[in-house]
Amino acid sequence: SFLRVSSTTNTVTETAASDARPLAEIVTQPRFVAALFCTVGSYALMSFVMTGAPLAMVGCGLSEDDATLGISWHVMAMFGPSFFTGSLIHRFGAERILATGLVLLIGCATVALSGLHLWQFWTALILLGLGWNFGFIGATAMVAASYRPSEKSKVQGFHDFVLFGSVAFSSLMSGAIYNAWGWTMLNWVVFPVVALCFVALGTLRMVGSRELSGGSTCSTRAMNMWNSSM
Incomplete structure (x- = not known):
């Protein structure tokens, strides 16, 4: 037998593509x-x-086991809050959660610059993980609110290309900067980058965002996409 493809499906696909x-x-x-x-x-x-x-x-003279455990705490801080980060975005908005994440990243650098004891490294790594969770998930919720369903593939492709290219470059530069100027300089870099992110958020607040057809807010659209992916 042959599969019959409904003409209605083709019409919907063509309409979405034209939008x-x-x-x-x-x-x-x-x-x-x-x-x-x-x-x-x-x-x-x-x-x-x-x-x-x-x-x-x-x-700084700490053991490899200390470093390994510090990274373990960091990874837990990265992904542990994900159970409720979506709910926080739905309640408070993506921009506020993102801003909270950026503040936590500043906290990470501040603690790291305050000393070289074990607890300072571990605390900085935990704050780094929490800052990434709130900052990155909040920002990706904003990305999800900037396009229509028919535009998802190309926008996500562009976004991910820029994102992971930048992440690869930052990892490469981390070793180079640490080798040349040390741990202190590595953490000072955090402040101007976070400042640029806050400038971007402030500019967005001033100029406003273009509303997508249907009038969905950033938080609502992000949560709808989250639910549809589950």
Whole structure:
């Protein structure tokens, strides 16, 4: 027997494709630009500091077991809050959760710069993980609110290309900067990057975001996409 494909399905697909905007139009929206800055900033900083932390710990005379356990706490802090981060975004909004994550990243650098004891390394790594969780998930919720369902593939492809290219570069630079200037300089880099992310958020608040057809808010659209993926 032969499979009959409904003409209704073809019509819906063609309509969705015709509603899709050019990629250049989507990625120049204020909301997408701000979200891209923040996804790249939060993820790249996490990779940047995390890569250098074990080197610094061992270089300061701590054991490899101490460094391994510190990274374990860091990974737990990265993914543990994910059970409720979506609910927090739904309640308080993606921008507020993102801003909280950026503040936690500042806290990470501040603690790391305060000394070289074991508890300072571990506390900084935990704050780094929490900052990544709130910052990155909050920013990706903003990305999800910047495109229509028919535009998802090309926008996510562009976003992920820029994101993971930047993360790879940050990991490479982490070792180079640590080797040249040490752990202190590695953490000072956090502040200007976070400042740029806050500038992007502030600019978004001033100029406003372009509303997608249907008028969905960032938080609602992000939660709908989260639920549909489960």
